[in-house]
Amino acid sequence: MSSKSRFVVSPDWVAERLGSPGFAVVDASWYLPAHQRDAKAEYAAGHLPGAVFFDQDEIADKESGLPHTLPAPEFFAAEMGRLGIGEGDTIVVYDGPGFFAAPRVWWMLRIMGAEDVYALDGGLDGWKAESRPLETETPARPAKTFIPAFRDERVTSFEAMRDIVGSGKRQIADARGAGRFEAVEPEPRPGMRSGHMPGARNLPAGSFSKDGKFKTVEELRAMFDEAGIDLDRPVVTSCGSGVTAAIITLALESVGHADNTLYDGSWSEWGSRDDTAIVTGKA
Template identity: 35%
Template sequence: MDATVSKRWLLARLYEPEQTIVDCRFTLGKPDAGRKSYEQEHIPGAIYLDLELDLSSPLGEHGGRHPLPDPEVLAARLAKLGIGNDSRVVAYDDENGMNAARLWWLLRYLGHEQVYILEGGFSAWKAEKFPVTDHQPVRVPSTFVPKVQVQMLAGVDEVRRISEQTIDAALHASSTAADSALALPILIDSRANDRYQGMNETLDKTAGHIPGAVNFFWKETQNADGSVKNSEQLTEHFAGLDKHREIIVYCGSGVTACPNVLALEKAGYKNVKLYAGSWSDWISYEQNPVATGEE
């Protein structure tokens, strides 16, 4: 099954007991806006998970602006809200799926495969005049035992090594260096191109990108209505990326990279990792180099 579901698919299964719908609406810079929107109206049966309070750890010196939550802490939170290992989870937001994709990635990181994203989000659901409510459901706690998939995650040391090797291979124009470069993982920066080039940075203290990274803006994986492009369109979008090489995806804080991970997997890329701390973690280490412009 695809990682996304249509509005009509969800409507037909709205009250199935094994399903949990999760409202992930959140606005950067307005931390209460998402919850207030949920309290005003949401899809019937939906619970709310906050990007910063539930789907991230508290800020520290490193780890980026949205550090990954501790797996055991997140699992306990999910269980308290009635999400168990056998639950089917459908997530939505109103931010082109970026927060819903964060939950999608986190659940899969915890070993939970039955998680999907609602195409178009809440506004599209409401525009179809599908049901909404302000009633907050009472949830019966469940049991969620995490089985952490460590292979889905890349850390700063790994990214630093790949960056250094990629730049070194580019500086040595020999057949040996070229062969070495082709064996290296590919670093993908998911931010808008002006942020990637270091021309316009409004969220982080330093502008630019990780040396050696290439740019694929996450919103370009979507259609005008916010749905994810089909596999053929995504294959064309990511043309030139070797499907046999490992790919490590990052963004500003590890959130908007998640839709790119989803899109890459839909396009047939099998070995995709997330650098969860992303750019905001990278620049928290003074020794890490910064690149600007196009690679």
């Protein structure tokens, strides 16, 4: 018998709870230029009832020099409170296609202290396909206090990543597409070398879902096994800029793997430097 991730909820589950006290829905949509989708415009055109918009480019550390870097806990907490979300709420995040940007905000909320956080199976596209209700107005949620409890041990810095690459103390799971990983396709951001970190394994972000639905726990385990990831050992996840790495994190947590971290700088940092080790070809 197949089982779904305990962190993934169905449209029916969400619909039953909409409007309930302590229940929050977050539109976490964010796209690359190649998607040709405008997250803010889509939110304005129609979003889940009561959903607030989480801007991943704004709720970020803008001083880092890297795209949408994890912000300071105090800033994150203030922004959540402004959106009417407390750390004790039941929170559901979603994006357009189902599992692209939403897992990043799921991860951020969890490492900042929220525990009851889920991702919507099928995303906004799936919700629309089932002709479920939408709203166009921005909800007026009363401000709340979000008390952060930052789990900094779940975030890998550049210095720690360099040590991991050199020592092999953690397995590296890279969510970029195979073409970028193997350096047969260029990086979408200028000034970056192509390839991957020595020892990294490739688990493309798009392979974790099908038609917007997250794969079963059994399928996820098989994916990790096929990629050569030992679930009894620590893992650090990475991608282009720290967004889709969280899809692997969600998958790891779904199969019961808790000893994982996310390299926030990801390839935007590693690939743009001239003092980092890079290899090409298949892992």
